[in-house]
Amino acid sequence: MTVTDQPAPPPGALLEQTLEAAGIGLAWVDARGRLQRGSACFRRWVGAAATLFDCVHALDKDKWQDWQASPGEPRQLALRGPDGATLQVEAQLRPLAAGSDGLLALVLNPLDERRERHAIDILQREVLEAVASSRPLQVVMDLLCRRVEAMDAGVICTVLEIDREGRVHPLAAPSLPASFSSAIDGEPIGPQAGSCGTAAWRREPVEVRDIASDPLWERYRPLAQSFGLAACWSTPISLADGPVRATFALYYRQVRSVASFHRRMVEACAQLCQLALQHEDSQREIERLAYYDSVTGLPNRTLFTDRAQQALQMSQRLDRPSSLLLLDLDRFKTVNDSLGHAAGDEVLREVARRLNAALRDSDTLARLGGDEFVLMLPGCNALDALHVAQKLHAALSAPLQLDSGMRINLSASIGISTCPDDGQSFEPLLKHADIAMYEAKQAGRNCSRYFLASMNQSLDERLNLESELRQALSAGQLQLHFQPKLALADARVLGMEVLLRWPHPVRGWVPPDRFIPVAEECGLINALDAWVLEAACRQLRDWAEAGLPGLQLSVNVSALRFVQDDVAAHVQQQLQRHGLQASQLTLEITERLMLDERGRPHEQLLALDAMGVRLSVDDFGTGYSSLSYLKRLPVSEIKLDKSFVRDLDSDPDDRALASAVISIGQALDLSVVAEGVETEAQRETLLRLGCRIGQGWLFGRPMDAQAMAQWLRSRERAPA
Numbered sequence: 001m002t003v004t005d006q007p008a009p010p011p012g013a014l015l016e017q018t019l020e021a022a023g024i025g026l027a028w029v030d031a032r033g034r035l036q037r038g039s040a041c042f043r044r045w046v047g048a049a050a051t052l053f054d055c056v057h058a059l060d061k062d063k064w065q066d067w068q069a070s071p072g073e074p075r076q077l078a079l080r081g082p083d084g085a086t087l088q089v090e091a092q093l094r095p096l097a098a099g100s101d102g103l104l105a106l107v108l109n110p111l112d113e114r115r116e117r118h119a120i121d122i123l124q125r126e127v128l129e130a131v132a133s134s135r136p137l138q139v140v141m142d143l144l145c146r147r148v149e150a151m152d153a154g155v156i157c158t159v160l161e162i163d164r165e166g167r168v169h170p171l172a173a174p175s176l177p178a179s180f181s182s183a184i185d186g187e188p189i190g191p192q193a194g195s196c197g198t199a200a201w202r203r204e205p206v207e208v209r210d211i212a213s214d215p216l217w218e219r220y221r222p223l224a225q226s227f228g229l230a231a232c233w234s235t236p237i238s239l240a241d242g243p244v245r246a247t248f249a250l251y252y253r254q255v256r257s258v259a260s261f262h263r264r265m266v267e268a269c270a271q272l273c274q275l276a277l278q279h280e281d282s283q284r285e286i287e288r289l290a291y292y293d294s295v296t297g298l299p300n301r302t303l304f305t306d307r308a309q310q311a312l313q314m315s316q317r318l319d320r321p322s323s324l325l326l327l328d329l330d331r332f333k334t335v336n337d338s339l340g341h342a343a344g345d346e347v348l349r350e351v352a353r354r355l356n357a358a359l360r361d362s363d364t365l366a367r368l369g370g371d372e373f374v375l376m377l378p379g380c381n382a383l384d385a386l387h388v389a390q391k392l393h394a395a396l397s398a399p400l401q402l403d404s405g406m407r408i409n410l411s412a413s414i415g416i417s418t419c420p421d422d423g424q425s426f427e428p429l430l431k432h433a434d435i436a437m438y439e440a441k442q443a444g445r446n447c448s449r450y451f452l453a454s455m456n457q458s459l460d461e462r463l464n465l466e467s468e469l470r471q472a473l474s475a476g477q478l479q480l481h482f483q484p485k486l487a488l489a490d491a492r493v494l495g496m497e498v499l500l501r502w503p504h505p506v507r508g509w510v511p512p513d514r515f516i517p518v519a520e521e522c523g524l525i526n527a528l529d530a531w532v533l534e535a536a537c538r539q540l541r542d543w544a545e546a547g548l549p550g551l552q553l554s555v556n557v558s559a560l561r562f563v564q565d566d567v568a569a570h571v572q573q574q575l576q577r578h579g580l581q582a583s584q585l586t587l588e589i590t591e592r593l594m595l596d597e598r599g600r601p602h603e604q605l606l607a608l609d610a611m612g613v614r615l616s617v618d619d620f621g622t623g624y625s626s627l628s629y630l631k632r633l634p635v636s637e638i639k640l641d642k643s644f645v646r647d648l649d650s651d652p653d654d655r656a657l658a659s660a661v662i663s664i665g666q667a668l669d670l671s672v673v674a675e676g677v678e679t680e681a682q683r684e685t686l687l688r689l690g691c692r693i694g695q696g697w698l699f700g701r702p703m704d705a706q707a708m709a710q711w712l713r714s715r716e717r718a719p720a
């Protein structure tokens, strides 16, 4: 039998049979949503419904208008059957050709499980793509909600984030007005906090069929009802065993329980939410590592550079100044090296906290590394910046008690540069603030300095000096000079101070006060002082071999070297190597070394004392002058600074200070050596005040080894 052998059924009947066989519903509808005709299948599904609004869940006039505007796009609808049952279908609207009275054909395919799975697959793929391309969390969640709502027009979807304090914050609620989101933003989760708040509290899904009667909604009922929400199912989302991070919820405008298709969909959506949150966490962690300092949590250099550049661009656009402050902690290295890195980190965290507390929200504070902090102050001119710097000094000035119980005093040196005068972009401003900060250090630390154009020159000078000093040390161009220490009463020679000299081929004699601080700063001081110690010991041996045995030398050692190097071991090695007695050597140290009464420097002082090496405190009276350390540490000599000696006879204050230092020495049984004795009158006054030993041009200027040997010999020959 062929097709043409049978009488053909009328075209309408043929179409009905075909649709029935394919399980497809077909209806014709006008622009106002009125159903004009429907296939048998369609009528079975919707009964006597007269309009689409009667048989499609949650379809209203606006949605119908939207739909007509993009008719070809498939939509997922929930059809309401005559018996109240719901049927999920995929619907496509097709405008008909001209002459069909503006009617539209509606083709409906029931969503069976396979189709549902396919729809969920598509949703998953789309959302995963958005996650993988690092779209912001809110955008991803918004997409998720919209896709879920597109699958079922009867559903309203929301995602809420739960913060650490257990408060909710809407991440996405695309089909609810913004007023809904703002009404619930910041509300606490709890045992009766609507579906979402309760789900987060209980850590389990909460299904509320009827918001109007469910006690969980008591507090939020008026709110939900004012937005036409009748039922809500919420699922908590957490990562691993962590706290609940979000809730994913489906709302319905009718009282109803959850459709089985929705359960499958929510399962998939909960996983997607988890993934998106995990991705967000990883992104944040990557960002934290890349842009924040791990010790203080402050922005690092990379982030600061970016923010500072933005602030400077804004400044220029608004034609207003901005200032940059570079803050460097004073003597932080000593804390770090002597008390350990944990204590150093503690100090840095506390500094960050204090600085932050003293700033305005619009300011940016960052840690550049080490003990350097930088601040960008938008809209702040040079004078305001100085006020801020003063506030920062004050914030740091309170003593800091470490976890170990130890109390330390903090201070910082601050350099200030201002845009546009000192530079228009970040790099020159930072460079100029750095130069100004160095000037603040030079000025005695714990102070602030503005950048001045003349400072640029001094930076270049410093850098040149540093490289030339390195060269001089390695080329053996440095020399030792010696200055005698004598008994003030009878001019007996008691020892000599070793003073480093740098005869520079172009600059002439560079004074140690000029190059020692540069060496300390660039890390050359250890090598420099080690060279001085070796050369001094060698000289003692050479003199002994040349018939000048048993001389005593005082060698200056920088406080930094005690922190960074093993001075005691080096001294022992040099004494042995050159066959010297420990009593022939005195180390001159500064008061700042004595402040750390623990740690490496302190241990070394004790070791040197045990060896029999004498310790002398240089420039006594100019620094901290704490008596307590003199009592506790093995010091045998203090040197009265030449600034007190200079005006001894004309300035009663200096005389009083000198007298006090001498009395301290006597009380603690320490030798007191007066420095810079230039006149006979000074010698007599010192003797009268009780000082027994002196050093200065009155007796002898610093001289090289050969001159010193001659000087010593001439005294041996001179009649007593």
Ligand SMILES: Nc1nc2c(ncn2[C@@H]2O[C@@H]3COP(=O)(O)O[C@H]4[C@@H](O)[C@H](n5cnc6c(=O)[nH]c(N)nc65)O[C@@H]4COP(=O)(O)O[C@H]3[C@H]2O)c(=O)[nH]1
Pocket (backbone or CB within 6 Å): 483, 498, 499, 500, 511, 512, 513, 516, 529, 532, 556, 557, 558, 588, 618, 619, 642, 675, 676, 677, 678, 695, 696, 697, 698, 702
């Ligand atoms: N006005 C005046 N000055 C006098 C008189 N007698 C001596 N002086 C100077 O006073 C300084 C005494 O040295 P200091 O207090 O240890 O102060 C030293 C010391 O702190 C440091 N220094 C020198 N050599 C070394 C060294 O080898 N290592 C380290 N770390 N520092 C050194 O450099 C500082 C300056 O050394 P110098 O320029 O050699 O200056 C020396 C010396 O030349 C005097 O009667 N009148």
